[in-house]
Structures are given as structure tokens and as C-alpha cells.
Amino acid sequence: MRVTKSIALASAGLLLATSLAAAQSTEIRIGVPLEPPALDPTAGAAEAIDVVVYQNVFEGLTRIDENGAVQPGLASSWTISDDGLTYRFSLNQGVTFHDGTSFEAEDVKFTFDRILAEDSVNAQKALYSSIADVSVIDPATVEFTLSQPDELFLFNIGRGDAVIVAPESADNNASMPIGTGPFAFLQWDRGSRVILEQYGPYWGEKPALTKASYVFIGDTGAMTNALLAGDIDGTYNFAAEALPIFESNPQFQVLVGTTEGETILSTNNAKPPFDQLEVRQAMAHAINRDEIVEGATYGFGVPIGSHFAPHHPYYLDLTGTYPFDPERARELLAEAGFPDGFSATLKLPPVAYARLSGQIIASEFAQVGIDLELINMEWAPWLEDVFANKDFDLTIISHVAPFDIGIYANPDYYFGYDNPQVQALNEELNATTDEARRKELAQELQTIIAQDAVNGFLFELAQTGVWNAKLEGMWKNAPVEGVVLRDIRWVE
Amino acid sequence: MSSRRILAHPGLVVGLTATAGFALLALVSLFWTPYPIGEVSIARRFALPSAEHWLGTDQLGRDMLSLVMSGTLTSFTVGSMAVVIGVGIGVPLGLAAAIYGGLVEWLVLRFSDLTFAFPAVVIAILIATLMGPGASNAIIAIGIFNVPVFAQVARGGTLTVSTLDFVGAARLAGLSRIGIAWRHLLPNIMSLIIVQGTIQLSLGILAEAGLSYIGLGTQPPETSLGLMLRDAQSLFLIHPSLSLVPGLAIVIIVIALNIAGDGLRDVLDPRLRSRRRADAAR
Numbered sequence: 001m002r003v004t005k006s007i008a009l010a011s012a013g014l015l016l017a018t019s020l021a022a023a024q025s026t027e028i029r030i031g032v033p034l035e036p037p038a039l040d041p042t043a044g045a046a047e048a049i050d051v052v053v054y055q056n057v058f059e060g061l062t063r064i065d066e067n068g069a070v071q072p073g074l075a076s077s078w079t080i081s082d083d084g085l086t087y088r089f090s091l092n093q094g095v096t097f098h099d100g101t102s103f104e105a106e107d108v109k110f111t112f113d114r115i116l117a118e119d120s121v122n123a124q125k126a127l128y129s130s131i132a133d134v135s136v137i138d139p140a141t142v143e144f145t146l147s148q149p150d151e152l153f154l155f156n157i158g159r160g161d162a163v164i165v166a167p168e169s170a171d172n173n174a175s176m177p178i179g180t181g182p183f184a185f186l187q188w189d190r191g192s193r194v195i196l197e198q199y200g201p202y203w204g205e206k207p208a209l210t211k212a213s214y215v216f217i218g219d220t221g222a223m224t225n226a227l228l229a230g231d232i233d234g235t236y237n238f239a240a241e242a243l244p245i246f247e248s249n250p251q252f253q254v255l256v257g258t259t260e261g262e263t264i265l266s267t268n269n270a271k272p273p274f275d276q277l278e279v280r281q282a283m284a285h286a287i288n289r290d291e292i293v294e295g296a297t298y299g300f301g302v303p304i305g306s307h308f309a310p311h312h313p314y315y316l317d318l319t320g321t322y323p324f325d326p327e328r329a330r331e332l333l334a335e336a337g338f339p340d341g342f343s344a345t346l347k348l349p350p351v352a353y354a355r356l357s358g359q360i361i362a363s364e365f366a367q368v369g370i371d372l373e374l375i376n377m378e379w380a381p382w383l384e385d386v387f388a389n390k391d392f393d394l395t396i397i398s399h400v401a402p403f404d405i406g407i408y409a410n411p412d413y414y415f416g417y418d419n420p421q422v423q424a425l426n427e428e429l430n431a432t433t434d435e436a437r438r439k440e441l442a443q444e445l446q447t448i449i450a451q452d453a454v455n456g457f458l459f460e461l462a463q464t465g466v467w468n469a470k471l472e473g474m475w476k477n478a479p480v481e482g483v484v485l486r487d488i489r490w491v492e
Numbered sequence: 493m494s495s496r497r498i499l500a501h502p503g504l505v506v507g508l509t510a511t512a513g514f515a516l517l518a519l520v521s522l523f524w525t526p527y528p529i530g531e532v533s534i535a536r537r538f539a540l541p542s543a544e545h546w547l548g549t550d551q552l553g554r555d556m557l558s559l560v561m562s563g564t565l566t567s568f569t570v571g572s573m574a575v576v577i578g579v580g581i582g583v584p585l586g587l588a589a590a591i592y593g594g595l596v597e598w599l600v601l602r603f604s605d606l607t608f609a610f611p612a613v614v615i616a617i618l619i620a621t622l623m624g625p626g627a628s629n630a631i632i633a634i635g636i637f638n639v640p641v642f643a644q645v646a647r648g649g650t651l652t653v654s655t656l657d658f659v660g661a662a663r664l665a666g667l668s669r670i671g672i673a674w675r676h677l678l679p680n681i682m683s684l685i686i687v688q689g690t691i692q693l694s695l696g697i698l699a700e701a702g703l704s705y706i707g708l709g710t711q712p713p714e715t716s717l718g719l720m721l722r723d724a725q726s727l728f729l730i731h732p733s734l735s736l737v738p739g740l741a742i743v744i745i746v747i748a749l750n751i752a753g754d755g756l757r758d759v760l761d762p763r764l765r766s767r768r769r770a771d772a773a774r
Contacts (some may be wrong), residue, residue: 242727295553356552364532
């Protein structure tokens with residue numbers, strides 16, 4: 001009797017174990033450091049929004065793949081006129097939004113009219129400023145007319161900022177997102193998690209996962225514990241200092257990839273003494289890039305000498321423009337009229353790479369006589385003071401937008417760099433379609449801003465994901481902001 | 493208090509010596525540390541204890557001993573300033589409650605109840621959130637919690653002493669209530685306040701570490717023991733020594749202060765010793 005009972009118990013346990021494994025095999029729980037303020041990617045700049053919804057809940061006409069290439073999305077194909085000004089998109093048929101309404105050309109027109117409207121709250125409105133007109137040819141065809149050729153147009157309409165929304169639901173997307181993607185929004189437990197569920201009638205290939213939870217864990221130590229305890233199955237970009245714990249653990253895989261984040265010592269070019277070229281050059285010479293990469297990113301960052309991603313085909317290695325040379329830095333400071341150096345403030349947002357880089361740079365600058373006062377700030381005051389009001393001397397921040405060298409052509413941008421030559425070159429670059437000429441122009445731009453030492457160019461952020469070893473299909477690189485669930489699956 | 497009585501109490505000797513040792517380290521850091529606090533050297537980070545770096549180095553290659561010295565100074569400063577606030581406001585309140593009674597006493601007691609109803613750290617978080625993080629706000633937050641503690645100690649002590657004959661004699665001699673409080677009551681409750689002071693100092697150091705750990709206390713580039721713990725947290729599994737060094741420093745300081753406080757109580761006020769034995773027996 002006792003034997004039978006234990007066998008029964010054992011098989012019950014076995015059953016339980018199997019059903020747990022089966023349940024786990026189509027669900028995923030992803031740790032996310034920041035909770036999004038809302039869930040509408042077309043109405044907010046926060047990366048945390050795209051992390052949850054991009055290509056999962058919402059889709060655009062085009063789709064950016066893991067390597068940054070443009071793929072068909074809701075548009076199955078497109079033709080471009082010879083002058084590069086007219087794009088005609090054929091839309092996929094039988095696509096429905098998660099509330100059951102159908103997706104048609106009118107929705108595309110609605111989406112872009114909404115982005116370009118006077119009162120638009122789109123965070124990247126400027127990216128779409130070349131669009132002169134969107135017209136509906138028939139329910140399955142839509143035509144865009146541009147005011148000038150725009151090489152990045154197909155890429156930009158694939159970003160989270162230009163995902164297609166429906167007029168019926170757009171106003172509620174912040175709390176109840178309705179898109180066309182493979183996953184539908186299920187619930188949002190504020191302060192805890194967002195849960196997505198596979199959308200049955202999805203038009204494209206069905207993903208392997210049926211359910212995905214994004215669990216908000218702000219603290220690195222807590223995230224480490226959650227991973228080790230199996231409370232979450234992975235996180236897309238984890239603190240580099242904690243990676244050794246997982247690298248040596250066979251239950252985990254560590255994915256090291258690239259991001260579009262140029263991390264810079266942003267300098268207020270409009271404010272003395274930083275308006276003097278010699279001062280900026282002196283600071284460039286005082287920066288020991290290798291030490292910063294090692295200290296702030298544990299060697300995962302890639303040194304940069306200008307504002308350009310090293311994995312981009314137009315990249316030019318300019319890290320040697322102003323090599324680490326404290327002696328030369330002191331000379332330049334003396335030439336600029338600061339033989340004894342000067343004092344400045346360095347405002348740091350609440351991210352590990354900035355806080356660590358800040359302490360290292362303060363120590364390096366002290367050796368050439370520049371005395372930095374470190375001011376640690378939270379995101380909201382940082383955005384207000386530094387980004388909006390330009391009330392800063394120096395700050396450290398990663399610019400994560402892809403191909404964003406154009407910010408140097410905007411004299412009103414927060415670092416206040418006004419160079420007509422750069423502005424002219426950038427305009428020409430935007431209007432040029434010839435690949436070889438574009439590369440030439442982009443490299444010329446990189447060289448000028450490197451020589452002008454506009455900002456202290458530090459490193460390209462790496463993406464270091466930690467995932468359960470039995471998962472596959474996660475994006476290694478981050479060409480755009482987002483954690484795309486489409487290809488993720490459990491393998492035994 | 494004779495030196496013989498101190499030496500006869502081994503706990504007090506150990507406690508005072510350890511406390512004085514840390515206090516000395518902290519004070520020395522004002523003038524000298526083995527390495528400058530801000531000196532970063534990535535090449536020598538995570539070094540284990542060695543002849544050059546007695547306690548090793550942290551994630552930025554800074555000397556741990558220098559950081560502990562400077563961090564201890566912050567901890568002691570915050571803890572003792574909070575005690576000063578508590579004594580400065582709490583003792584007069586307690587004295588007033590005891591000698592005036594009535595409404596004054598009721599107000600002081602209800603204020604104490606109100607403050608005690610919230611755990612100290614919750615009050616501290618509230619204050620730090622309202623006024624922004626920083627060492628000075630941590631002092632105020634911890635100091636506010638100290639006020640009712642000292643008020644109650646002062647009131648209790650005063651009530652006991654007031655019943656003694658010499659106080660009655662002073663009153664008969666025509667001394668005013670404030671005069672009695674100053675000349676006769678305060679000196680007689682001083683030992684109680686000193687003992688409570690050491691205990692509140694250790695609690696204050698713990699509270700400062702807690703506040704800094706959750707990011708509401710001391711802000712970098714200044715350092716404190718709690719801040720060091722916070723920085724080391726994400727590295728705990730890889731480089732445990734970064735957490736152990738400041739953690740152990742806090743533990744040793746707090747234990748030393750508590751032993752010293754116990755010893756002081758025994759030595760300064762023998763009557764309390766018997767009361768404590770009675771407490772223990774209960």
C-alpha cells in the first residue's frame with residue numbers, strides 16, 4: 001500500500017513537473033530596469049515604451065531587423081520614384097487591430113497626419129519633416145510625397161515613433177495600447193509589470209511565445225537575484241559589472257552586441273570657457289578613453305573619436321585625433337588663458353555609465369588642473385536643467401538615436417554648437433542619395449566635429465543581455481530601441 | 493568617575509577603545525588619508541588587501557582604507573550632530589515637562605508618542621524625500637527622531653530626582669524652578685543623557701548608513717559607510733570584500749558604541765545597574 005502510494009505521489013509530482021515545463025515553454029518574463037510612463041510609442045521619448053511595445057504590440061510600415069536593415073512590415077512592398085521623392089507602399093491584406101477593426105491605408109494617413117500635426121506630441125517629429133503629403137490611393141495602397149530626398153526615410157518609418165495606430169483607439173494608447181502586432185496588451189500592474197498575450201488573428205507568422213511579462217526591477221542587485229532565482233528569464237541590457245556572475249553559469253547566456261548609443265562628455269559650447277577651441281582640445285587630451293571604457297563599461301564599450309557608431313559602414317576611426325596627453329592639455333589650457341586650470345560642474349544623470357565615467361573623468365581632469373564638481377541628478381531635473389534649459393557646463397549622456405550626427409547641425413540643440421560648415425554639409429548629406437558621396441560627406445562631418453572637439457567623445461555603449469540558456473531568438477544588437485519577442489522561443 | 497572604576501569594567505574599556513580608534517581614524521582623514529579619496533585608477537581596481545592598500549581597492553581603484561576613514565567621519569558627524577539636535581531640543585522639553593507638568597507635560601508626551609508611532613527610518617525617508625537627499629537633511633531627519641528619546645529620558649530622570657530631599661530644600665531656599673532645573677536637576681540627570689547619547693549615536697550611525705544605502709543620505713562625491721555599501725551591492729557576488737569592509741566597519745562601530753554605552757551606564761550610575769539586573773530577571 002505504502003509503495004503504491006509513493007508511486008502515485010511520484011507520478012503526481014512528475015505530472016506537475018511536466019505541466020510546469022509545458023507552461024513555461026511558451027511564456028517569458030523579462031526584467032526591465034525602467035517602468036514606461038505610458039505605452040504609446042508615438043507620444044513619448046522614453047526608451048522604456050519601445051522596450052515593451054515596439055514590434056510586439058505595434059508595427060510600422062517597415063520593420064527594422066536585428067542588424068539595423070529595413071525589412072517589409074505592414075507594407076509588403078514599395079516602389080520609389082527616380083527623383084527619390086515619391087514612395088508608393090502596397091499594404092498587407094487581412095490585417096486587423098487588436099480591437100477587431102481592420103487596418104487600411106486610411107490608418108496610415110491618420111498616423112502620419114497625427115505625427116505631423118501642429119499639436120503633435122511625437123518625440124521625433126523632426127525625423128518626419130521631409131514628408132510633404134500622404135495620400136490614400138486605394139485601401140491597400142498609400143503614397144508618400146517628400147519635399148526633399150531622405151535616405152533615412154524607410155528606416156525612420158520603421159521606428160517606434162511611426163508605428164501605425166487606428167483613429168478609433170489612438171487616444172487611449174497611452175494606457176490601453178491597440179496595435180496590429182503579434183502580441184496584444186493584456187494588463188498593466190502599475191509599479192510591477194506589463195503583460196502581453198499572443199494575438200490569435202495576427203496576420204503574419206505566429207510567434208512561438210503565447211505570453212510575455214515585462215517585470216520592472218530598478219535595482220541591479222535585485223535584478224541579479226531575480227535572474228538567479230528564476231523569477232525572470234532574462235534581461236536585454238544588464239549592468240556590465242554583474243556579468244561575470246552569469247558568464248560562468250551554464251544556466252545563463254550572455255549576449256554582447258552593439259547599440260546606437262554614442263556616450264559623450266557633452267560640453268556647453270555656448271558658455272565660456274567652453275566656447276574656446278583650446279579649452280575643448282585640452283579636455284580632449286585630458287581624457288584617457290581606455291581607462292573610461294574599462295572603468296565605466298568593464299571593457300564592453302567601444303572607444304569612439306567622433307559622434308558615430310563604430311559598426312556603421314560610414315564610420316571613420318578618429319580616436320587618435322586628440323590622444324591622451326595631460327602635458328599637451330596643460331599647454332593648451334595655458335594658451336587659452338587658464339595656466340592654473342579652472343572649475344566647472346559635471347551634471348550626471350542616474351545611469352551607471354554616467355556616474356562611473358564622471359568620477360573617472362573628474363580624477364583625470366584634476367591632473368591637468370580642471371576641477372570638476374560632480375552633481376548627481378535624477379532624470380526629470382536632468383532633462384529640465386540640462387536638456388531643456390541648457391543650464392550646465394558638462395554632462396555625460398549616451399545619444400541612442402541611430403545615425404544622429406545631424407544634431408551637430410542644430411545650433412539650438414542643448415550643447416550649443418553652431419558651425420555653418422557642418423550645417424551645410426549635413427543638409428547636403430540629407431539630400432544626397434549616391435552611396436559613395438554620402439559616405440564621403442558623413443566622414444567629413446565626423447572629422448570636423450572631432451577636430452572641433454565639440455564634445456568629449458568617450459565610447460559606444462554595448463548591449464549586454466543576460467538570458468536563460470534555453471532561450472533563443474533574442475536580439476543581440478539594439479539598432480533601435482525595443483525588445484522584440486517575435487523570434488524568441490524556448491528550446492530544450 | 494575614577495580611572496580605577498573604568499578599568500574595572502572590561503566592556504567599557506573595549507568599547508571606548510574601539511570607538512576612540514574609529515573616531516581617531518575619522519579625524520585623521522580630515523588632514524591625511526593614505527591615498528586621496530577622489531584618486532581613480534582603473535588599472536589597480538579590485539585589488540585585494542596588500543602592503544600598499546591595506547583593505548584593497550574598490551571598483552574605481554580607490555583605496556578602501558582611505559574611503560573607510562572618510563566614510564567613518566561622515567557617519568560620526570551625522571550621528572553626533574543628530575545627537576546634538578536631540579539633546580538640545582529634547583532635554584529642555586523633558587525638563588519642562590517634568591517641572592511644569594500639566595499642559596506642557598501633556599504636549600511633550602503626545603509629541604513623543606506621535607514621533608514614536610512612526611519607525612525612525614520612515615520619518616527619515618519622509619524628510620529626505622521632502623527636502624531632498626543629502627548629509628545635512630539626514631542629520632535633521634535622525635535628529636528629529638532623537639528629540640523625543642531625550643525628552644523622555646530627561647523627564648523620567650527629573651521626576652525621580654525631584655522627589656529627593658535636596659530639591660525640596662532648594663525650593664524652600666527660594667530658588668526658582670528654572671534655577672533648580674539648571675543647578676540641581678540637570679547635573680543629576682547628565683549621566684543618563686550621556687548613556688543615552690552613546691546609544692543614540694550608534695543608532696544614528698546605523699540610520700545614516702541605511703539612508704545612504706537607499707540613496708537618501710550622503711551624496712557622492714562625499715562618501716559614507718552606507719554609500720560604500722550601496723556602491724558595492726551589485727558587485728557583492730563577485731567582489732564580496734567591497735561590501736564586507738564598510739559593512740564590518742559599521743558593525744564594529746555600532747557594537748563598540750553599545751558596549752561603551754552599557755559600560756558607561758554601569759560606571760556612571762550604579763543605581764541603574766541594579767535596576768538593569770532587575771530588568772534582566774523579569
